[in-house]
Amino acid sequence: QLQLQESGPGLVKPSETLSLTCTVSGGSISSSSYYWGWIRQPPGKGLEWIGSIYYSGSTYYNPSLKSRVTISVDTSKNQFSLKLSSVTAADTAVYYCARQVKYSSKLDYWGQGTLVTVSS
């Protein structure tokens, strides 16, 4: 059974960089059939796609966040990571990692999510 687990600091100061890692177990991140994505959800609000990465390193970002986002992959560790720079309180959210079936809208496996609060 595929599992995804987010990890990283739960508190980040304004103007700093948010860094999270998603560890994939029960399957290979190097599969040619999937992208690996990050989605966030501010408290009490809806879902926002941040971006996705293919095992080769190709990335696709939400245009509204593109200037601040970097997603990378480490196939040797079966992990992919998110960096979001210059954070503000508006970046406070639960951050989810998920598996996306390639060329599809299907996000079929999700991590449990991790709350990141931006505050001094």
Next chain:
Amino acid sequence: EIVLTQSPGTLSLSPGERATLSCRASQSVSSSYLAWYQQKPGQAPRLLIYGASSRATGIPDRFSGSGSGTDFTLTISRLEPEDFAVYYCQQYGSSRELTFGGGTKVEIK
């Protein structure tokens, strides 16, 4: 960028009733790329429907999806207590971006 608008914002129904949720796109969306998710408090979203009308693995047949072009619908034929949740539609665009609708909350009347 395609915008997805879900209506109503909140649907108040009783168990056993039928729920009809709407998702309208600002531009035509390929049916192949329209999905629906269910989210309960404190949980990650769960894939319900993909390709506008195909149920994901393990999803009961009381959930059905339909629609094409700019208008899509999620129907729950008879609400069970565990179906009260927030539902999101989502599309996959030509630039490989994903977009979510704002969500519809189905609450117990």
